[in-house]
Amino acid sequence: MPGLKVNEPLKSHTTFHIGGPAAYFAAVPGREALCALQKLSVAEHIPLLVIGRGSNILFRDKGYAGIVATLEDSFTQIVWDESGDCTVHAGAGASLARLVNEAADRGYGGLAGCGGIPGTVGGAVFGNAGTNGGWIGDCVTEVVVLTSAGEIQHRGRELLQFSYRSSNLQGTVVMAVHFSLKKIVKNDSVIEQIRAMAERRKDTQPLGDRSAGCVFKNPPGDSAGRLIDFCGLKGLQVGGARVSDKHANFIVNTGTAASGDVEQLIGLIREKVKMQFGIELALEIEIV
Numbered sequence: 001m002p003g004l005k006v007n008e009p010l011k012s013h014t015t016f017h018i019g020g021p022a023a024y025f026a027a028v029p030g031r032e033a034l035c036a037l038q039k040l041s042v043a044e045h046i047p048l049l050v051i052g053r054g055s056n057i058l059f060r061d062k063g064y065a066g067i068v069a070t071l072e073d074s075f076t077q078i079v080w081d082e083s084g085d086c087t088v089h090a091g092a093g094a095s096l097a098r099l100v101n102e103a104a105d106r107g108y109g110g111l112a113g114c115g116g117i118p119g120t121v122g123g124a125v126f127g128n129a130g131t132n133g134g135w136i137g138d139c140v141t142e143v144v145v146l147t148s149a150g151e152i153q154h155r156g157r158e159l160l161q162f163s164y165r166s167s168n169l170q171g172t173v174v175m176a177v178h179f180s181l182k183k184i185v186k187n188d189s190v191i192e193q194i195r196a197m198a199e200r201r202k203d204t205q206p207l208g209d210r211s212a213g214c215v216f217k218n219p220p221g222d223s224a225g226r227l228i229d230f231c232g233l234k235g236l237q238v239g240g241a242r243v244s245d246k247h248a249n250f251i252v253n254t255g256t257a258a259s260g261d262v263e264q265l266i267g268l269i270r271e272k273v274k275m276q277f278g279i280e281l282a283l284e285i286e287i288v
């Protein structure tokens, strides 16, 4: 298949900057190429994993024995239809930050809670990204997916389920997402909300470091960061992986971290939190 790279280092495709080689890697330019790649993966029995910007993934150092693909070019388009109620059609490979900022500039609310989250629209919808200020799934009206059987389906709201950092889109490739947004009377307030959130992130998160965001989901009614901090684990280090001094739910790659360092650190954190509070922390990041 043209354009397929062999033994592509996955650390170049994640915000952790960790991960061994993908047997094959493709930057897919459009729907036709994606469908062809999926057919190839089925015919050759090679698993296909579509990722966004790798901002929620820890790839292991042994790499991925299959095809890893990103969605580029025509998948990065964002088309606004403001003739009636505002509808936005975004390709799954489009930057989430660009979508959030364009919505704010046009005076639409709904996506401000996703301000400052790295990654793509596809990755965000797949994992229902967001904050207490709002979750992306709340604004989604339709998702266009490629199923594992090679069928393109338009799944309307009634077929979609979103919950805390999860959706029912597993097993599909998200190709495009339609959103419905509401005009805000005072549009400055959306821009202000995004700016305030960005400031707060700068103050509370290690944004300059290599990480994949929060490692653990918040248990019901509590915050994983608070529990880890209470156990005195900020600054705990295994190899090149360290619990951030700024935010206890972030593990940062100090430069030379192996995936095993991060996994060991995850194990230690879970053990301590379980001993101290009797709570089993669930992973928010995905280990591949």
Ligand SMILES: Cc1cc2nc3c(=O)[nH]c(=O)nc-3n(C[C@H](O)[C@H](O)[C@H](O)COP(=O)(O)OP(=O)(O)OC[C@H]3O[C@@H](n4cnc5c(N)ncnc54)[C@H](O)[C@@H]3O)c2cc1C
Residues within 6 Å of the ligand: 015, 049, 050, 051, 052, 053, 054, 055, 056, 057, 071, 092, 093, 116, 117, 118, 119, 120, 121, 122, 123, 124, 125, 126, 127, 128, 129, 130, 131, 172, 173, 174, 175, 205, 206, 207, 211, 212, 213, 214, 286
């Ligand atoms: C500094 C920092 C701060 C963060 N803050 C937040 C936050 O406040 N809230 C939050 O929710 N998250 C946060 N994250 C985590 C992460 O940015 C989000 O989960 C983001 O939505 C992941 O998008 P991505 O495109 O990078 O997906 P990836 O990490 O590349 O992929 C994540 C999962 O989605 C799947 N996927 C990606 N694209 C597609 C597609 N088109 N079709 C099917 N499956 C797909 C992948 O296979 C994988 O399973 C943060 C991360 C960092 C580094």
